[in-house]
Amino acid sequence: MARVELNRVRKSFGDVEVIKGIDLDVQHGEFCVFVGPSGCGKSTLLRMISGLEPISGGDIVIGDEVVNRIPAADRGLAMVFQSYALYPHMTVRQNLSFGLENTQTPKAEIRETVDRVARMLQIDMLLDRRPKDLSGGQRQRVAIGRAVVREPRVFLFDEPLSNLDAELRVDMRKEITALHRRLQNTMIYVTHDQVEAMTMADKIAVLRQGELEQFGRPLDLYNRPRNLFVAGFIGSPKMNFLSGRIEDAALRLDSGETLSLPATGFDLSEGRAVTLGVRPNHLDIAEGGPLPLTVSSVEQLGGESYVYGALSDGTDLTLHLSGQVGAEVGETLHIAPRGDEIHLFDSDTGLSLRRD
Amino acid sequence: MGERLFGKPDGGSGGASRTRTGGAPDQNRSDEIGGGASGATQGRTGGASGVLDETRSETAPRGPAGATAAPERAEAPRKAHEGRDRAEGAPASAATATRSGILGFLTATRGRGRMDWTDWVSYAYLTFGIFLMFGPVVWLVLSSFKDQNELDRFPPRFLPYAQETMVVDGFDDPLPIFVVTEGELEGQRVGQTRRAAGRAEVVTQDDPDNRIRLTTDQITPVEGVAFATENYTQLFERFNFMQFFWNSTFITLMSTAIMLLVNSMAAFALSKYQFRGRTSVLLIVIGTLMIPQTVVLVPLFLIVTEMGMFNSLWGVIIPGAATPTGVFLLRQYMITIPDEILDAARMDKASEWKIFWRIIVPLSAPAIAVLAILAIMWRWNDFLWPLIVLTRTENFTLQLALNSFQGELQTDWPSLLAMTVLTLLPIASVFMFLQRYIATGIASTGGK
Secondary structure, eight states: OOOEEEEEEEEEETTEEEEEEEEEEEOTTOEEEEEOSTTSSHHHHHHHHHTSSOOSEEEEEETTEEOTTSOGGGTTEEEEOTTOOOOTTSOHHHHHHHHHHHTTOOHHHHHHHHHHHHHHTTOGGGTTSOGGGSOHHHHHHHHHHHHHHTOOSEEEEESTTTTSOHHHHHHHHHHHHHHHHHHOOEEEEEESOHHHHHHHOSEEEEEETTEEEEEEOHHHHHHSOSBHHHHHHSSSSOOEEEEEEEETTEEEETTSOEEEOOSSSBOOOTTOEEEEEEOGGGEEEOTTOSEEEEEEEEEEOSSEEEEEEEOTTOOEEEEEEESOOOOOTTOEEEEEEOTTOOEEEETTTOBBOBOO | OHHHHHHHHHHHHHHHHHHHHHHHHHHHHHHHHHHHHHSSOGGGOOSHHHHHHHHHHHHSOTTHHHHHHHHHHHHHHHHHTTTOSSGGGHHHHHHHTTTSHHHHHHTOOSSSSSOOHHHHHHHHHHHHHHHHHHHHHHHHHHHTTSOHHHHHOSSOOSSOEEEOEEOOTTOSSOEEEEEEOSSTTTTOEEEEEEEETTEEEEEESSOTTOOEEEEGGGEEEOEEEOOOTHHHHHHHHHSOHHHHHHHHHHHHHHHHHHHHHHHHHHHHHHHHOOOTTHHHHHHHHHHGGGSOHHHHHHHHHHHHHHTTOTTSHHHHHGGGSOOHHHHHHHHHHHHTSOHHHHHHHHHTTOOHHHIIIIIIHHHTHHHHHHHHHHHHHHHHHOOHHHHHHOOSGGGOOHHHHHHHHBOSSOBOHHHHHHHHHHHHHHHHHHHHHHHHHHHHHHHHHHOO
């Protein structure tokens, strides 16, 4: 059992509070991703779980044990660092063996474990090389291998793919997911890339400025974002936001147009300032659609198309359409949100108006 | 999602273009090298360099001169491509072999084959530098092979000379040889048996019983280059050289080892641990650099005496164990070791002690090597402190022994010079073998 539980965990550097009381519960075997813009405290939170960074308040529970006072080495965790942090003066084999040597594992067993893990990660032909002779992807594998050989209770990944090029990143993403399936271990993964979060996670924790904005399964976050920040952060391209006011159970946008709203599902009080959120792929070109869009650029990818434009008041809007479209730059299109696929947020608090 | 879509074709085309551009210069190069090697076909090279080459081929006469110019041209593209696959330009590399190497390096010029004025200036400057640096050392080594008479001679001569001698029947010692310059024996080599008040008594090899009297201006000494190796042998026979050598070696090795250990630990703490007062500690350590040794000499002497280390080699070793310079040098290097590596080791269950030995020390090896060289030189050449602490002859270091050759009234120059050379040798060889670490150490403190 390697559950990770955070109870009102706080962290301050001097007077600056960087983690403002986070509650989180990662179940055994879950792949949990911490995501957020840079500076949101996600790496600090991970280092606090690892024990490398002391906490200022609250409790961290791993398994069934409060580990606040247990040093990093004895928490039974393994971490993969952003810079890989391989020991540059050791060969790959020595890098992999180092952790096991420190636990007084017999030599033969170390050898066997290292060989097995190296085969699994396809680095067995690199065992006698030094890190400087490896490519970025190979270093990444070694860093992961170093974590795997230790057979930790929980894996911690600190932005492990951010130094790789785009193509390799996609491959490694799949491999880490496969590794998780194979090891069935609890993993906590930090990234600023919401695509990584969406594709890999069982659960995503969205962080902003040291606070947990939402914690849940990826599609829940996508379909039912709890506030404006999560709505804007999850999903690519970004969700479109249009501000307006509720009038006669309909939405009157600042640009002057009126949109009818579904009767149920939202808390619609008259006169409230709201923000409408529509994902680019939930907008359609429709004859007589309520929103006139002046096209500023079109990207045709063959199988799908992106249309960028602005409403009459200058609000930018993005459309993501499947197939190919005949829109021209400068043309005015009439568009409409598709069915019920809209989100409404209170403009003042940013919270979703969805009734659950 | 978009990223995944773009990822594949992007990467693919990137790879393809890479191989294409990779191939092009190779093609070019083989052309250029081929043209250069044949020498006659200078016009074949394409691109911008072709223009230069054409103007060259006008000034340079064809034939043998053209052939000498060719390897030089072949060298340029070779250097640019770091001489990757060498097999390709086999004839060219055979031609360049004569130019590269030490000779090629020593005769390198700025202009192509011709001496530019900057070449003259730099060669003159460098020659002057060599003379300035090596002159005294060469002078010392040659003088150490001169006997007392030759050392006293004025004006001095560069090479060690000694008068030749011959064994003549009836005389126990070999006689110094002279050549007679005037009189009936002119041109003959004679052995001098006695000399007094402008008169010399000589004998010839053939007729040892016939003592001939000549004036001293009728004969000139016959001299040849002779190395007085007895300067060296008597160091071992008359003086306890090996004892001095052992003392110096022991002090140098022990104090270097202790110093490296103490300094690297201090540097580790000061560079990688956050603790209250860290900056103050560092400032105090560096601040001691400003206190001259002479100021602390007396207090230090009292401490050493109180601790019973007077006239003991440890009295020299211990006070020099921690040096602010060493702490600072190592700290600056250790700061560049990424913290993430230490964090990784901590996650790998390594104790702080183990992190120090297995991570910090191997990674700081270049800086430690630099400090080791410095420490060895400091301790080996140290004079003032050993002079104060060590008073008994059996504890003398080489430097103190050298000093003892220099008396108030008389100085034993042959022994002094010979021992100076022997004292220089170890330090020079340490420097020769370890100097590449100095270069790499300095280089790697800069980058990465």
